[in-house]
Amino acid sequence: MHRVVVDPEVPREVADLLRRNGPLLSRFRTGRVPRDDGGPRVPGALIGVLGGFAVLIPAVLAVLGDSLSFVVPLLAVMIAFCLLILTVVYIARKPSPIDSVERVLYGHARQWRGRFLVLEDFDHGARRLLGRVQRAIDFILNSRINALGMLDSVRNSVMLPAEEWEIARLLTKLSALRVKHRHLARGGRSPEMVAAMAPLERALAASEAAVTARVEALERYAGHVAAAERAFLAQGQIEILRTHLPEYEQLVAEAGASTFSLPEIGYLSDDADMLQRALRESVRSAHEAFRHLDG
The missing domain is CATH 1.10.287 (Helix Hairpins)
Structure with a gap:
């Protein structure tokens, strides 16, 4: 389910209201207007x-x-x-609470027209790319390592919504241009028409590739965050096991299990060190991906 994309410059309270009411905003686009109820009237x-x-x-x-x-x-x-x-x-x-919310939302929708985008603003291909963008951003912002400040959580909270808006804005332009392009193509496929449209098709394809590259950059960043998240969780699990290591060592010693090599248990320490290095490397890679994304 795609959420409404809102310009980061819109006040937060208004932006949250817009995001929560995508279906209503879509109906406003079709011409629906809330009932103008200024209070009780005497018939x-x-x-x-x-x-x-x-x-x-x-x-x-x-x-x-x-x-x-x-x-x-x-x-x-x-x-x-x-x-x-x-x-x-x-x-x-007397207006119902639903009517009141709808009128408030309608007022904001008129005031901030052009500063938010709903599902109907995107064609099928753009919707797929937007879904990828929103899944990547949601994963990064909701990750534990972001919450713990292991990433640049402050910049993430500012830059990622701005990147979502910019990509979404470009996708709406692409969607509109693709519709226009298909309409022009229906005008005929004569050799002259094909030759005239070839540069336009190349420009459209180049623009699509550029937007897709931005989406893929976001996904790479999310991939690095996912690797760091896995290393962080695994490290925590290994640390829990390490706290119980003395119990196992004592049991082996008391039981005289000479066939069992004590150093064999020590792999936990080695794994913990390896995961610590992997975590540092994953976080470093995530920071590098962020800097690349930030331009």
Whole structure:
């Protein structure tokens, strides 16, 4: 599932709201507009009823004169009836929380138009590349070694979303250009047309290759992070085993297991040292990949 891609310059609270509501943003693109509900309104029929009461009450008072024992209850019933109708109308037209969120989202979508991209902005090929980008970035940012600061976690949190936005922006341009290119190609395949379109096709292919190279650079960085993550986890497991090593050595000695070579157990220490070196090398490689990615 692809998430909405948001320009890093958009405020974080707004960006999070946009990312959480991709389907709604897509519907806005098709012309859907939230209900404009500025609060409860009094329908025309109710206005007519209230107007009738306004005319009827003076007439009733004129006829009944001082018969307050009858007028007061009548007025009370009329007022209660009007209040009941107003309450029903208010409840019926009170905006739901969903409507409120939709209106807020719609306002942000209009304000930040062009600063976020939804699934419909990409063609099939672009969607596949975007999925690869987002999987690589998510893996890096959610890795344990990034959380522990073994990578440049601060720069990752800034640079990787910016790289996602830049690649996504290029992919939308590629998507639009591919649609236009296919439309132009349908105009005919005469030798003259083929010759005229050849440079355009080469330019399109070169642009696609350049964007794909950026995606692959991100994936290489994620691959180095994955190697460092595996070395880190394995090192932790080996360290746990090493804490129990004296128990095994003591048991072998007490049992007189002369056929078992004590140094054989020592492989744990060797493996731990090897994993430590592998971890340092993996982290170093990840940093180099990051610098290459950063240009």
